[in-house]
């Protein structure tokens with residue numbers, strides 16, 4: 181059996197928790213077999229690592245590995261996605277299409293959020309699991325495939341069965357072996373370790389020194405419940421790394437980033453607040469941050485123009501609107517600019533890639549805002565996607581897709 185430490189390193193898995201180790205050992209043991217595996221655990225605990233390990237350590241490793249987010253595919257197209265369709269099967273089916281079960285023949289399919297599969301699709305899946313057979317949408321020809329299925333869920337499958345949303349027979353076929361991943365709050369000794377790893381990763385990514393938690397901040401971190409698990413911890417480390425100027429984080433600083441355990445977010449500006457005022461406070465803060473960033477980019481552009489152009493009057497004229505935007509109507513006199521006393525021969529030809537950043541930042545700000553709103557809503561609703569989707573006015577599937585897209 182592959183050494184556990186080496187396995188963690190290979191798959192980028194951090195942690196020494198005994199239950200995590202047990203789950204990984206189980207994955208290693210079942211990998212060479214064709215047994216169906218159901219991975220369970222709350223959202224954000226790292227379930228996606230398990231099917232990757234199983235596939236890589238199996239004889240299927242040279243064939244395809246396909247991960248499917250069952251919750252993200254619209255109900256109307258999921259059968260076609262999974263099993264393919266024939267030309268003319270439905271409006272828009274202009275040609276034959278292979279489904280994942282055909283494409284992944286000989287390999288592994290990871291069905292994430294399997295509890296979200298529509299009942300009709302569950303029937304088709306059961307057939308694949310029982311005898312490797314499937315029929316394309318709009319066809320009558322039975323095809324064969326040899327696919328290993330690993331599924332995952334963060335919902336209570338027994339409840340889903342009781343509510344007749346999930347077939348009991350399919351559940352038992354899928355969960356020949358169940359691998360459970362513990363919630364982060366049950367892996368107390370790993371929390372700080374994970375934070376340090378993420379802080380160091382983000383330090384590298386953003387080219388800045390890593391943030392460090394002071395002792396009392398570590399205690400705050402360990403006492404927090406982390407409803408969003410490792411995904412939430414990772415986001416937290418990223419936010420702090422980017423937003424905080426000081427690299428030493430105190431308990432009170434950290435507290436500002438942690439929603440309370442009931443899912444409400446703390447007030448960032450000012451003291452007392454009504455529960456519903458929160459969004460305004462955060463919105464104001466984000467607005468200020470966005471404006472500041474835009475101002476900085478504007479100033480960078482202006483500085484670059486000044487460095488490149490000997491004629492200050494000309495720069496002023498060309499950047500008239502920009503100068504007005506930054507300084508309001510009190511435009512600086514050219515003499516004020518001259519105070520900068522910029523040496524004309526500064527080497528400006530290298531490393532001025534921030535012009536690109538300016539454009540990128542502007543287009544990214546909307547996306548950032550969307551990410552922030554989703555994060556906030558998830559935190560506020562204690563990670564309940566249904567409630568968050570409702571609050572955001574989007575479907576649960578769209579929310580799910582965005583969570584995956586932005587790795588939230």
Ligand SMILES: Nc1ncnc2c1ncn2[C@@H]1O[C@H](COP(=O)(O)OP(=O)(O)OP(=O)(O)O)[C@@H](O)[C@H]1O
Pocket residue numbers: 192193194195221222223224225226227228229292333334410411414587
């Ligand atoms: N042990 C770990 N070490 C380092 N990073 C981890 C670990 N486990 C998970 N992560 C990171 O946490 C994030 C969430 O993990 P993942 O998507 O696998 O969770 P999940 O349980 O599948 O969530 P969901 O049920 O919402 O799909 C990812 O960015 C992943 O890289």
